[in-house]
Amino acid sequence: MEPHIPTALDRQLTLDAQRWLTDAVARVGQDPAAVRTVFPAVGRHCGRGPLAAGWTVADAARARLVAALPLRGGALAEEVTDLHRYGDAAEQRAVLRSLALLDEADASFADLGLPLVRAALRGNDTDLIEAALGPYAARRLDHDGYRHAVLKCVFCGIPLDRIAGLDERADRELARMLADFAHERVAAGRDVPADIWPVVRAHPGTLEASGLPEETDSPVPERRDAAVRALAAFTATAPAGAA
Known part of the structure; x- marks a missing residue:
């Protein structure tokens, strides 16, 4: 959770909501089974x-309950x-x-949440896929799992800037997969x-290895035009002053 989320939640809640959430957190801290009752009631x-x-208000409030x-x-x-x-x-x-x-909060939790991440990635609910690919997945998914999660986001139209850890975890193999997809x-x-x-x-060379540039010579107008547009977009990502 981003550090500002708890503060934003406290500012958003009404006094009645603050009292209810404070009481719910205390109940969960005393009796873990209480979370089963209060968790569904958060939105109301x-x-x-x-x-x-x-994040939504309900997301942040429920996260506080889980953390308790x-x-x-x-x-x-x-x-x-x-x-x-x-x-x-x-x-x-x-x-x-x-x-x-x-x-x-708990080093022993470790990989125990990965089945939930994988379940979200098997589905097509973009909200759940995006939520699954937060900092936990960035730390805990193996290389192959992370690469396929990124590709799933591309297929589902989820912007890549919403995926945690991409700058650190993107590697040549992911670049190859994305170039082949393109x-x-x-x-x-x-x-x-x-x-x-x-x-x-x-990762230089991955675009050329995909065969995409050759599509500019395709006899099929739709393929040729799509290749021209794709290469123009690729060129547009060059750093200022690059050749």
């Missing part, structure tokens, strides 16, 4: 509107997994956004998401 008591950085659970390791993972399993989409999103908090799009006469080009450009 605290609100569901947008907060900051893609006096559990560790497998017991914590089991309780959080049940919240996810039996929750609606908004509750599932909040659980996914909370994984980084649990990981930071070639497939161009071969179908379709446009390519512009935000893949900085990753491809960071």
Whole structure:
């Protein structure tokens, strides 16, 4: 969770909502099973509107409840997994956004939240996919899993700047995968998401190896035009003053 989110939540909540959430946090701290009752009630008591950085008020309030659970390791993972399993989409999103908090607070939590991340990535709910690819996934997904998660976002139209850790984790293999994806799009006469080009450009030769540039000579007008547009967008990502 971004450091400013808790402060933003406190400013957004009404006095009644603050009292309710404070009481709910205390109840969860005394009895972990209480989270099963208060977690679904958050939206009704605290609100569901947008907060900051893609978070909603309900996301942040639910994250506070999850962080209050006096559990560790497998017991914590089991309780959080049940919240996810039996929750609606908004509750599932909040659980996914909370994984980084649990990981930071409890070293024994470690990889125990990855099944929830993978479940979100198997689906097509873009809100859940985006929530799953926060700081926890950036730390815990293996290289292949992270690469395929990025590709899933590209297929689903999720902007890559919403994926945590991309600057640190993007490697040549991911660049190759994105360049091949771009070639497939161009071969179908379709446009390519512009935000893949900085990753491809960071690894020279991957664009050329994909075969995309040759599509400018295609006898099929749609492919040729799509290739020209793609290469123009790639060129536009060059740093100022680059040749």
